Amino acid sequence: MADASVATAYRSIVLSRVAAQASYRTSFAIEVVSQAFIVLVEFAEVYVVFHQVDKLGGFSYAEVTLMYGIAVSAFGIADLVVGHLDQLPFYVRRGTFDAFLLRPLSPLGQLVTSDFSLRRVGRVVTGFTVLAVALVAVDIDWTPGRLLLVVVTPLAGAAIFSAVFVATSAIGFWVIEGTEFANAFTYGGNYLSAFPFTVFGTVVRRFFTFLVPVAFVAYLPSLALLGRPDPLGLPGWLSWSAVPVAVVAWIASAAVWRTGLRHYVGAGS
Amino acid sequence: MIVEARDLHREFVVRRAAGRLRRTKHTVAAVDGVTFSIAPGECVGYIGANGAGKSTTIKMLTGILVPTSGHVRVCGLEPTRERATLARRIGAVFGQRSQLWWDLPLRESFRLLAAIHRLPASVWQPRFDECVALLDMAPFLETPVRQLSLGQRMRGEVTAALLHSPELLVLDEPTIGLDLLSKEALRAFLIRERRERGTTILLTTHDLPDIERLCERLLVVDHGHLVFDGSLPALVSRVGAERVLVVDLVEPGPALDDVPGTVLRSVEADGLRQHLAFQPDRTTAAEVVAAVSALVPLRDLTVTEPDIEDVVRRLYQS
Numbered sequence: 001m002a003d004a005s006v007a008t009a010y011r012s013i014v015l016s017r018v019a020a021q022a023s024y025r026t027s028f029a030i031e032v033v034s035q036a037f038i039v040l041v042e043f044a045e046v047y048v049v050f051h052q053v054d055k056l057g058g059f060s061y062a063e064v065t066l067m068y069g070i071a072v073s074a075f076g077i078a079d080l081v082v083g084h085l086d087q088l089p090f091y092v093r094r095g096t097f098d099a100f101l102l103r104p105l106s107p108l109g110q111l112v113t114s115d116f117s118l119r120r121v122g123r124v125v126t127g128f129t130v131l132a133v134a135l136v137a138v139d140i141d142w143t144p145g146r147l148l149l150v151v152v153t154p155l156a157g158a159a160i161f162s163a164v165f166v167a168t169s170a171i172g173f174w175v176i177e178g179t180e181f182a183n184a185f186t187y188g189g190n191y192l193s194a195f196p197f198t199v200f201g202t203v204v205r206r207f208f209t210f211l212v213p214v215a216f217v218a219y220l221p222s223l224a225l226l227g228r229p230d231p232l233g234l235p236g237w238l239s240w241s242a243v244p245v246a247v248v249a250w251i252a253s254a255a256v257w258r259t260g261l262r263h264y265v266g267a268g269s
Numbered sequence: 270m271i272v273e274a275r276d277l278h279r280e281f282v283v284r285r286a287a288g289r290l291r292r293t294k295h296t297v298a299a300v301d302g303v304t305f306s307i308a309p310g311e312c313v314g315y316i317g318a319n320g321a322g323k324s325t326t327i328k329m330l331t332g333i334l335v336p337t338s339g340h341v342r343v344c345g346l347e348p349t350r351e352r353a354t355l356a357r358r359i360g361a362v363f364g365q366r367s368q369l370w371w372d373l374p375l376r377e378s379f380r381l382l383a384a385i386h387r388l389p390a391s392v393w394q395p396r397f398d399e400c401v402a403l404l405d406m407a408p409f410l411e412t413p414v415r416q417l418s419l420g421q422r423m424r425g426e427v428t429a430a431l432l433h434s435p436e437l438l439v440l441d442e443p444t445i446g447l448d449l450l451s452k453e454a455l456r457a458f459l460i461r462e463r464r465e466r467g468t469t470i471l472l473t474t475h476d477l478p479d480i481e482r483l484c485e486r487l488l489v490v491d492h493g494h495l496v497f498d499g500s501l502p503a504l505v506s507r508v509g510a511e512r513v514l515v516v517d518l519v520e521p522g523p524a525l526d527d528v529p530g531t532v533l534r535s536v537e538a539d540g541l542r543q544h545l546a547f548q549p550d551r552t553t554a555a556e557v558v559a560a561v562s563a564l565v566p567l568r569d570l571t572v573t574e575p576d577i578e579d580v581v582r583r584l585y586q587s
Contacts, residue, residue: 005387012384020372095366101333102368103385104356265349266279266335 009105010113017116028119035122039072043130046194057198058231062137063222064196069131070218071194074157076124081158082165084115086182088172092264101265108166108257128154140225149224149240156242157193157217163249164189164212170253170260189214198231205232216245270342271437271469272307272330277339279325299325301493302339309436312463312470314484314501318578322493323473327441330471331361344436357386360430364442367422368429371415375406375425378414379432386433393432400428403458420451427455431462438462440472444479456482477577489581497584502550508583510575511546514557517569518543528560 021028046068050061059067088111091097100110131154140146168185172178193214197205209215216238223230224239279300287293300322307313317323328334329341332348332355341348344358362368369378383393401407404424409417417425423443430438438459444452460483462468474480480487480501487504489497497504504510513534516525521539525531530552534544547557554572561567 009384009387012381016370016373016377016381020370095363098328098333098363098366099368101352102331102356102359102361103382104353104387105385106353265333266337 006105010109013110013113014116017113018118021116021118031119032122035119036126037122039076039123039126039130042072043068057196059196059198060138062134063226065130066134066138066225067196067218067222068194069127069129069134070153070157070222071190072127073124073131073154074127074217075161075190075193076120076127077154077158078161078165080117080120080124082112082162083117083120083186085111085165085169086172086179086186087115088169089176089178092172093176097264107261138226141227145240146225149221153218153221153225153242156246157221159246160213160217160242160249161186161190163246163253164214166250167253167256170257173260173264185212193217193219195219209234213245213249216242270306271309271344272305272471273340273342274306274326274330275304275340277303277326277329277341278337279322279329279334280337298493300329300336300490303490303493303495305488305495305498307469307471309469310463310467311486312459312484313472314480314487315471315473315490316475316480316487316577316581317490318581321490321581323490324441326490327361327439327471327473331359331439332356357433358435359437359439360433360435361439362423362426362430362441362443364423364426364445367414367426369414369422369425372413374411375414375417375421376410378425378429382429382432388433392434396432396434397428400431403461404428404454420447423447423451423455427458431468434466435468437469437471440470442473442475444474444476452476452478459483475577477574477580480577489584491581491584496581504580504584505575506550508580509548510580510583512549512554512575513573514545514547514554514561515571515573516543516545516561516567517541519566519568522565525561525564528557528564530560531557 046061046064049056050064054060056064088097091100091111091114096114097107097111100107100114103110135150165182165186168182169178171181175181189208189212192200192204192208197209197215197219200208205215220230220234220239221242224236229236230239277300278298280296280298283295283297284292285295303322303326315323315326325334329336330343330348332343332352335349343355346355346358348355368382369375370381373381379393379397383390383397386393401410404427406421406424406428409421412421414422414425427440427443430440440459443459444455447455456479459470463470470483472479472483485500487497487499487501488495489504497507511532514531518541521541524533524536524540525543525545526533528545531545531547534546536543545557545561547554558567558570
């Protein structure tokens with residue numbers, strides 16, 4: 001009952017955000033289209049690379065396109081839902097965050113629902129289109145397990161990226177210029193996650209596998225879909241582990257957020 | 270007691286550059302051992318110069334800031350630990366920090382706040398209608414908040430803080446920047462709110478008429494310490510705050526240094542304009558004006574009120 005009314009409260013907030021944006025129809029349409037276009041321009045990078053080489057880090061054009069499609073879809077969903085979390089320093093400076101603390105709802109929940117950039121839907125749509133094209137182009141030995149994996153992977157990836165967004169946004173509680181720092185991990189992680197990890201150096205690879213687990217977004221699940229072992233020797237079951245990794249990432253990021261909030265109200269330091 | 274603060278401290282660590290790379294840490298006490306309590310139904314003015322510790326205290330009372338040490342209870346709750354529960358029992362207006370959604374029509378903000386506080390329409394609708402009528406908000410309910418004037422927005426903020434019928438209303442500089450009419454309308458509304466519902470009010474202000482009209486009790490903070498707790502007349506008589514009558518004469522006249530109950534502060538333009546200070550508890554402006562006009566013909570006059578900052582400064586010096 002209490003939970004139902006909390007859900008109603010959040011639904012009212014989200015609907016109001018959508019209504020506020022829909023009132024600018026033309027600019028909204030332009031932004032959706034331009035977001036979709038940006039993804040295609042970014043993808044041109046992959047196209048150019050494969051114009052020069054046949055394989056990238058041991059993977060074919062179609063296989064990298066698969067990783068790219070999963071990564072863009074996953075990041076697109078996360079960016080759509082929690083992408084404005086990097087604006088926390090702005091909310092802190094304007095005092096809006098104090099207003100959140102004066103209401104009987106979770107501050108993180110209010111921050112997440114305070115803005116809802118519907119225009120980012122363009123990125124999600126393009127991502128899934130690229131993914132669909134790649135799924136046709138690559139050679140996958142379909143099993144029930146792989147079918148389930150291809151459905152779950154973009155969602156688990158979105159959850160992992162969301163956890164990264166939450167954890168890095170909490171930096172804004174300490175650093176007023178936290179937005180740039182947060183973007184280094186979120187947008188940087190997004191960029192990395194779209195490529196086979198075999199092209200990166202050891203330090204970068206380990207960092208973005210075990211600390212900021214974006215390897216679990218597209219690269220490792222793609223190995224499982226393609227039925228290939230990791231060329232770098234990670235055990236095969238890790239390729240199926242995006243969901244538990246997302247859960248762990250969420251627990252960790254919630255802890256970071258709580259620490260940040262405690263610092264903000266002055267209980268931590 | 271609806272508010273209880275005992276030996277409340279709040280320190281901030283300030284890092285300052287010392288040399289090229291080194292930074293030194295300083296601990297600054299924003300609130301330094303403040304003790305007071307507020308009974309249900311009181312209206313208390315919390316005043317002090319900028320940086321005296323007013324906002325820090327209010328943040329600790331509303332659960333936005335944890336005290337470094339000391340005891341604080343609001344509505345019997347520990348503010349930061351039970352923030353969400355407390356949020357349903359108190360209302361707050363921070364002049365500079367809007368509770369409203371700037372990109373939505375004003376009416377929508379109230380609908381959202383009602384959803385956030387999980388109030389059924391039968392509870393908040395009558396309250397809302399009452400506020401709309403009393404604060405005359407009907408003409409701009411459909412206007413987006415970002416297009417409202419400051420006075421209109423402040424009426425919205427107060428309604429937003431009262432929608433869930435809080436027991437305690439905290440107002441931080443509610444009248445700052447408002448024109449005289451809006452100020453008076455807001456004060457009349459707050460007086461009524463308190464009379465009709467017994468809402469406890471705590472407000473910070475730099476505006477002396479706010480305190481005269483609203484508060485029978487004043488708390489004055491200076492450098493994090495509570496330096497006065499009592500009524501405004503008691504404060505004024507303690508520091509001897511004076512009003513000043515400025516008279517413009519028809520033609521240059523002699524210095525008016527013998528008007529009963531006044532002290533001649535200054536003379537300008539060969540006696541054309543003269544400043545007479547008097548104690549409000551010993552004589553009235555009317556008596557002084559009568560005495561002056563019996564001596565010389567007057568062209569114009571104004572009375573300047575003791576400035577709240579000035580009163581506080583005198584208090585600190587005394």
